[in-house]
Amino acid sequence: MMYFKQIFIFLVLLTVSGGNAYSQVLDLSWKHIVQDMDASWYGTEEAQGIANTVLLYQKNIGGWHKNIAMHKPLSEEEKQNLIASKPDADRCTIDNGATYLEMIFLSKVYKKTKNEVYKSAFLKGLEYLLEAQYPNGGWPQYYPLRKGYYTHITYNDGAMINVMSILKDINEGSKDLGIKVDKSTLERTQIAFNKGVSCILKTQYKQEGVLTGWCAQHDEITFQPAKARAYELPSLGGVDTAQIVLLLMEIKNPSDQVKRSIEAAVTWLEKTKITGLKEERYKTADGLKEKRYVQDVTAKPLLARFMNLEDNAPFFCDRDGVKKASIMDISQERRAGYAWYNSGPNNALKKYPEWKKSLRTHSNNENYITVAQDGSGDYSSIQDAINNCKSFPYERITITIKNGIYFEKIHVYEWNPKISFIGEDKDKTIITYNDSFNGVNLGRNSTFHTPTVLVEGNYTQFKNVTIQNSVGDVGQAIALSVNATGCVIEHCNILGNQDTLYLTGEGNKQWFRNCLITGTTDFIFGNATSLFTDCEIRSKSNSFITAASTPQDTPFGFVFKDCKLTAKDEIDKVYLGRPWRYHAKTVFLNCNLGAHIVPEGWHNWSKTDAESLSFYGEYKNSGKGASTKNRVTWSHQLSDNQAKVYSVKNMLGIKSEKEWLQ
CATH class of the missing domain: 2.160.20.10 (Single-stranded right-handed beta-helix, Pectin lyase-like)
Structure with a gap:
């Protein structure tokens, strides 16, 4: 109750005072503002103004809705509507960086300002994440649960990995986070992270008994690859796999099972990467956005977003849910409006040799x-x-x-x-x-x-x-x-x-x-x-x-x-x-x-x-x-x-x- 009283008083003052300064950031993306601003900026009046807006968007359950430009100024009517809608938890999610980005932003502003309201909101968000976790260690896309594919364990767009990154930072007392939690909460975050790792290991897909990578979504009961939207069929995902591998490689002194998981996933990434192919974006004569792929020996390796579970072959899909072998066989809208290839997984492959070298050797005394x-x-x-x-x-x-x-x-x-x-x-x-x-x-x-x-x-x-x-x-x-x-x-x-x-x-x-x-x-x-x-x-x-x-x-x-x-x-x-x-x-x-x-x-x-x-x-x-x-x-x-x-x-x-x- 103390948290709600504290936030309510703060928000009332906020709606009266108004006056947030947004002039420097309106043309930037919300993700850029959260992750890429100079550290000193998060203590400015402009940053605090945005943090106050983030508080308005937070629901009573502790989470946030997705795809909201938190840095855009609000009218007084919009502020009042947000306060009135705080009990609405139906669309709270970890999809598309939601909740994760807001918590990271609040932690950075708190680190500079030491304003306890921002810390309280962060901790409320943490409670939301802990409550949303399945007993098996996974996280659904939405919590409270929504019917449909939203209940699946979700790696897509870094959803579950974002959550585990926050837990990891809390467990390790990261200075970047700037927020410490009490002993009881720390114990819970440690358990939640370990359960999350256990879930990751259980969901790693096997082809004929050999570990490979992960899918964007896995069934929350069977752990098998699962379908999401019509064009997001059960499949292996290069981007999702790379994000998981990067997280696992950050675990200090990993278990043998984690090591085996990383080794297998990196082997699979090397096997499935595509070389000599470059993406080009352009506009058609009609002004439509388009993309094509051309041969280029200097191009960075790419990984397909979706690959067949049986043979790792890339596939593409329109909104009719029918697999196509070539990106040119799907509609212009899907071809240009979706990231079918990605070079991001190269980060995991680059980090692997360093990780391999850093593995400590065990004590010479086996007793x-x-x-x-x-x-x-x-x-x-x-x-x-x-x-x-x-x-x-x-x-x-x-x-x-x-x-x-x-x-x-x-x-x-x-x-x-x-x-x-x-x-x-x-x-x-x-x-x-x-x-x-x-x-x-x-x-x-x-x-x-x-x-x-x-x-x-x-x-x-x-x-x-x-x-x-x-x-x-x-x-x-x-x-x-x-x-x-x-x-x-x-x-x-x-x-x-x-x-x-x-x-x-x-x-x-x-x-x-x-x-x-x-x-x-x-x-x-x-x-x-x-x-x-x-x-x-x-x-x-x-x-x-x-x-x-x-x-x-x-x-x-x-x-x-x-x-x-x-x-x-x-x-x-x-x-x-x-x-x-x-x-x-x-x-x-x-x-x-x-x-x-x-x-x-x-x-x-x-x-x-x-x-x-x-x-x-x-x-x-x-x-x-x-x-x-x-x-x-x-x-x-x-x-x-x-x-x-x-x-x-x-x-x-x-x-x-x-x-x-x-």
């Missing part, structure tokens, strides 16, 4: 690897680091992870045991993804496909990191799944909702030390033997903490020692656990149980047989939820001798975690 998003490490992707680790190493491998938000699914494979993942700061080194049961949609067992981090390598260690499933409270969605033995998770945040932490594998043993684990329902579940010491177990709703499925002949299931069970005041009905399978075993020893723990303590999950077959125990717990007076009769209050059985040695077969971390 010590650094992952950093800012390019200061050996890899920018955690999974890439794992993929390049030695299989079944004799010595432990340490992967140090610098602060950042790593939006990726991590899989520590069975052949990658003895890896330590050490974060720089547990609250700032964040591994996150957003898969859920309904999101992956792989049948009745979809839950097990949702982990952000899946560990199958024995003797894995995670320390000083946050592992989260960020999908929200939408049902089963695992943050961390451990199907391995000898694993130590310490000083970590494990964050989610339902089914946050899955611990599995008969005979597998794991140790969680000084961790925060959050969730709603059954958020610690599985059949492994897992010890939790000095952890905070935070319930986010009235429900169940544990759902063990301990095998019948396994002596220990989930054991909590010296832990704190916490929740917000409004949460007041949480059970310690319920049996996922009949022989479930869960014990709390010397823990502090908050008032949210129900007096009965445990639930049988409507399984009467589980009351005699399962084992739920407590020993010397404290706190408002620790009273055993009204506990279910089938739970156990341990004696001193019984409690002694729950030693690290008995449960895990080791004296200290060092035995697992050698």
Whole structure:
């Protein structure tokens, strides 16, 4: 609300004061004014006058309409009409530079003037871009969504690449941008950019299994090349591909997948470029604009705007949507009024050798690897680091992870045991993804496909990191799944909702030390033997903490020692656990149980047989939820001798975690 009040007051003053100075810029294009003026000009009265007009055109949702000459002066009536139309969001878009150009202009004026109104408008535009992004990382042409081809993931005319360029500048704290964002917003822009890169990689088109380039539009569901206007058929695009490649080449210390994508796209651009052809523009005897292409060995290479998906052959199209092999076979209106060839992609080809040369070499010591998003490490992707680790190493491998938000699914494979993942700061080194049961949609067992981090390598260690499933409270969605033995998770945040932490594998043993684990329902579940010491177990709703499925002949299931069970005041009905399978075993020893723990303590999950077959125990717990007076009769209050059985040695077969971390 503060933003709207601030802008409203400013605009009222603007309409009263009037008087914008536009004399120097009326003959220039809006794009030229945004991108090509001398830096000092953006602090002038003339620039501020244009910035005030940009504010008038911004809609309440944060975006702008397209094809507007923002630098043209407005009458008082036009200003009032724009203020009245601010709730109209239907035509807000990123097409033809819209929203992108306005945000860049405001940032440049703010940098010179420090007028907070311009910064607020920029941040409102940023919120619009973040909201418009699809969960798969792409951006539609229009948001709110409009029916038709406007919903496709749009690379055409730099739409999505413009958005990602802004996000990149924010993430890197670009001095050219001149606007800093708060920590929370920065985390969101980093996630959005990483998701955008993921979408780019998924949409890169393959011909007979070989990566090539990209189309102007891709279907937002299937990622396949998609049709737009009648003469814009599904095809490969040289201009769009070059713009994407230029963006990817700006990523510091790119992942191996990004490198492969760039290599393939550049190979394709080299293969499809057209040499010895020059465009000439002229007027006919009737005064019509025309163009033709003539042979010229000195001409810069050209790329066709549209190429067949099957064989890369250029094609041309009239408004009837019929492909033609020659530009001379389409109407004069389409021939002269559309950019069918472009030399712009040469920039990508020129930059490629420099990019190739700049790639850093990895550390000579294969047992010590650094992952950093800012390019200061050996890899920018955690999974890439794992993929390049030695299989079944004799010595432990340490992967140090610098602060950042790593939006990726991590899989520590069975052949990658003895890896330590050490974060720089547990609250700032964040591994996150957003898969859920309904999101992956792989049948009745979809839950097990949702982990952000899946560990199958024995003797894995995670320390000083946050592992989260960020999908929200939408049902089963695992943050961390451990199907391995000898694993130590310490000083970590494990964050989610339902089914946050899955611990599995008969005979597998794991140790969680000084961790925060959050969730709603059954958020610690599985059949492994897992010890939790000095952890905070935070319930986010009235429900169940544990759902063990301990095998019948396994002596220990989930054991909590010296832990704190916490929740917000409004949460007041949480059970310690319920049996996922009949022989479930869960014990709390010397823990502090908050008032949210129900007096009965445990639930049988409507399984009467589980009351005699399962084992739920407590020993010397404290706190408002620790009273055993009204506990279910089938739970156990341990004696001193019984409690002694729950030693690290008995449960895990080791004296200290060092035995697992050698």
